[in-house]
Amino acid sequence: MGLLWGLPALVFGSEMAGAYSFASSADYLAPAQQFDSWRDTLKAHAEEREQLLSCTERGAGCRGRLVSFNRVLARARGLSTEEQIDLVNLYINRTRYDDDRPKRLYDEAGNKLGIQRNRWATLHEFLTRRGDCEDYATAKYFMFRELGYDPDDMRVLITRERNVRGHHAVLAMRLPDGAVWLLDSDNRIRKGSHRSYRFIYAMNERSVWDHRDDYDPFAGGRADSN
Amino acid sequence: MSYSVKSMGKRIVLGAAAALCAVGTLAASQEGERTVKVPSLEVKERLQSIEQINVTAEKPVQEQAPISNAVAEALREAELLDTQTRAAETRGTSTERAVKN
Numbered sequence: 464m465g466l467l468w469g470l471p472a473l474v475f476g477s478e479m480a481g482a483y484s485f486a487s488s489a490d491y492l493a494p495a496q497q498f499d500s501w502r503d504t505l506k507a508h509a510e511e512r513e514q515l516l517s518c519t520e521r522g523a524g525c526r527g528r529l530v531s532f533n534r535v536l537a538r539a540r541g542l543s544t545e546e547q548i549d550l551v552n553l554y555i556n557r558t559r560y561d562d563d564r565p566k567r568l569y570d571e572a573g574n575k576l577g578i579q580r581n582r583w584a585t586l587h588e589f590l591t592r593r594g595d596c597e598d599y600a601t602a603k604y605f606m607f608r609e610l611g612y613d614p615d616d617m618r619v620l621i622t623r624e625r626n627v628r629g630h631h632a633v634l635a636m637r638l639p640d641g642a643v644w645l646l647d648s649d650n651r652i653r654k655g656s657h658r659s660y661r662f663i664y665a666m667n668e669r670s671v672w673d674h675r676d677d678y679d680p681f682a683g684g685r686a687d688s689n
Numbered sequence: 690m691s692y693s694v695k696s697m698g699k700r701i702v703l704g705a706a707a708a709l710c711a712v713g714t715l716a717a718s719q720e721g722e723r724t725v726k727v728p729s730l731e732v733k734e735r736l737q738s739i740e741q742i743n744v745t746a747e748k749p750v751q752e753q754a755p756i757s758n759a760v761a762e763a764l765r766e767a768e769l770l771d772t773q774t775r776a777a778e779t780r781g782t783s784t785e786r787a788v789k790n
Contacts, residue, residue, distance in 0.1 A: 521777060650752070
């Protein structure tokens with residue numbers, strides 16, 4: 464019986480016990496520019512940003528949720544920090560979920576080129592189409608950046624959770640008092656305990672952190688794919 | 690022999706040896722600016738390993754009331770705008786189809 468109770472700890476590792484911390488630099492891995500797929504998304508977002516912010520009224524090019532996005536942004540500017548966080552979390556979570564499962568890539572002759580896994584959507588793509596798991600967290604990240612939040616106080620955090628199949632993404636935010644909140648796509652904001660999460664890796668526009676404590680480079684990397 | 694160098698907006702006069710030193714330092718700093726940071730093999734492997742992680746979990750949304758009237762009002766307004774946009778886009782698509790037919 465004792466072994467059964469111990470199993471979740473074995474499976475989920477030691478990080479589960481504590482809250483996520485921005486303080487430790489031990490898990491720093493690399494500058495964000497070296498994480499190819501994320502760098503491409505940051506670049507694309509920078510290119511689309513002007514058009515995104517110009518959609519204050521419905522019209523040419525202002526499709527999907529672009530108009531409501533700008534209205535919410537304007538409203539949020541007059542609110543307290545806690546209200547801003549609540550508003551952005553609930554607003555972004557109202558976007559319909561779209562699965563981007565891995566796609567097999569082939570050349571014109573039908574030869575398999577590889578597998579495309581995650582594609583991080585830009586905020587524009589998320590608001591005009593839909594998004595999947597990680598896109599909710601990145602959309603919140605970009606929206607808070609528009610509200611003037613410091614990138615050093617935010618990380619898109621990839622996690623694993625008990626009772627949830629597959630990897631999941633949340634937005635970790637450090638508040639002025641040092642508290643860390645996790646904004647989840649299920650509408651919840653985890654303020655104190657982050658016990659149900661195991662932290663895998665995190666990123667913002669500056670850096671990438673690898674939180675896996677059992678990484679073995681000689682095992683060819685742990686793919687963790689589902 | 691002496692050389693005149695402009696540094697931090699001020700003109701200073703250097704002896705020959707000091708001037709050679711200054712030129713060497715300047716060349717080194719320019720070289721430094723051209724340096725491109727390349728990830729080590731281990732960092733590359735870890736980045737590739739991270740990139741392979743497929744983030745797909747979908748969690749059911751929990752009903753959560755907004756924390757204030759201001760937040761609720763902003764969400765209501767957003768919902769209304771989204772509904773209007775969807776309706777306009779649907780009308781546009783129908784019109785396009787009708788024109789094509």
